[in-house]
Amino acid sequence: MATTPPSRKRAAPKKAPTPSTKKPAASKGKPAGSGTPAHKEPTPTAQEANQLVPRDTQGTGEDVPEDVTTDQLTPRQQRFVDEYLIDLNGTQAAIRAGYSARTANEQAAQLLAKLSIQTAIAAAMKAQQERTQISADKVVLGLWNIFSADARELVQVQVGCCRHCWGEGHRYQRTLSEYNHDREQFRESGKPQEDWEEQGGVGYSPLRDAHPMCPECHGDGCPRVVLGDTRRLSPATAALYAGAKHGKHGIEVQMHSRLDAAEKLMKHLGAYERDNNQKGDPLKNLLHAIAGGNSNGFMPQAVDPEKPTGMAAPSAFTPKADPGPEPDWR
Numbered sequence: 177m178a179t180t181p182p183s184r185k186r187a188a189p190k191k192a193p194t195p196s197t198k199k200p201a202a203s204k205g206k207p208a209g210s211g212t213p214a215h216k217e218p219t220p221t222a223q224e225a226n227q228l229v230p231r232d233t234q235g236t237g238e239d240v241p242e243d244v245t246t247d248q249l250t251p252r253q254q255r256f257v258d259e260y261l262i263d264l265n266g267t268q269a270a271i272r273a274g275y276s277a278r279t280a281n282e283q284a285a286q287l288l289a290k291l292s293i294q295t296a297i298a299a300a301m302k303a304q305q306e307r308t309q310i311s312a313d314k315v316v317l318g319l320w321n322i323f324s325a326d327a328r329e330l331v332q333v334q335v336g337c338c339r340h341c342w343g344e345g346h347r348y349q350r351t352l353s354e355y356n357h358d359r360e361q362f363r364e365s366g367k368p369q370e371d372w373e374e375q376g377g378v379g380y381s382p383l384r385d386a387h388p389m390c391p392e393c394h395g396d397g398c399p400r401v402v403l404g405d406t407r408r409l410s411p412a413t414a415a416l417y418a419g420a421k422h423g424k425h426g427i428e429v430q431m432h433s434r435l436d437a438a439e440k441l442m443k444h445l446g447a448y449e450r451d452n453n454q455k456g457d458p459l460k461n462l463l464h465a466i467a468g469g470n471s472n473g474f475m476p477q478a479v480d481p482e483k484p485t486g487m488a489a490p491s492a493f494t495p496k497a498d499p500g501p502e503p504d505w506r
Contacts, residue, residue: 249296256287257296261304316444318415322437325416329404330429334382335397341387343376351380403427 249257252274259269266284275283287293305311343349350358355378362372386397406417418430442448 249292253287253293254296256284257293257300260297261300316441319437319441319444321412321415322432323434323441325410325412325434327413327416327431329409329413330406330417330431332402332404333399334402335386335399336382337380337384337386338390338393338398339380340376340392341390341397342379342384344374345376346387346391347376349376349380350378352378354380403429 256269256273256275259272260266262269266288267280270280270284270287271277288297339348340346341349359372382398382400386393386395388395406414406420409417416431416434418432420427420429422428
């Protein structure tokens, strides 16, 4: 008999080795967790941080917030300071400095609130005053000169005698040149010599005072306008003088407004602060006055006028009882 050879079991396929997930043990001599230190970026300096502030390079007009506050100004902040000195208008200075017109007002308020901007503006103003020799004291002194100037140095109204004040018999008096001119015209006219009228004589001068008994002007005299020589004005009047021009009625002298100068001086001295603090709501002030100063719109009453009384006097508005049918007197 043939023998059956014993069956052989197939060997199972070997699995691929799984990579180990265990961390290698820490080497002796070094504490656990210590390895190669990570590379750290160096901390930028204040100047480098100020230069790293993002800017609007796409031309969209949107403002990128400038959160970095340093003693040094960015180029756009310095441009804002330079533009602000032109007209002291923060909004317009921000627009000219490159900020968006939509947010220029807010940007100007934020910039002017920064100490670095305030310091830069103060330093620029001081340098400007040193260059131009213009200070606030000189401006205030100029306003005071305008307010305190005597306008009579520019224009005067002088009153002198009239033509009849000092003439013979209070008749019309001529000057010497007028007398000679009238005499020459009379001779050329060919009229007889006996028709010539001397009138009040010669010697009229408007600089003389009026005669108190003059029958023509009754002692009031005649006014005349005299212009002052602008080459000999005092410093205060020179500040008041604004020029002259030929007008319809002659030379017109122009002056600066003394009221405007006074108002600016009052604001500079703070004289309006008390009045501004006293201003309030007109309706509230009216109700306060009506209430007699008790901050209530109604006057308190000791007796309520609407409360009914027991013994009220009869009136047309008080209801009465029905007296019943009228008696028949027939």
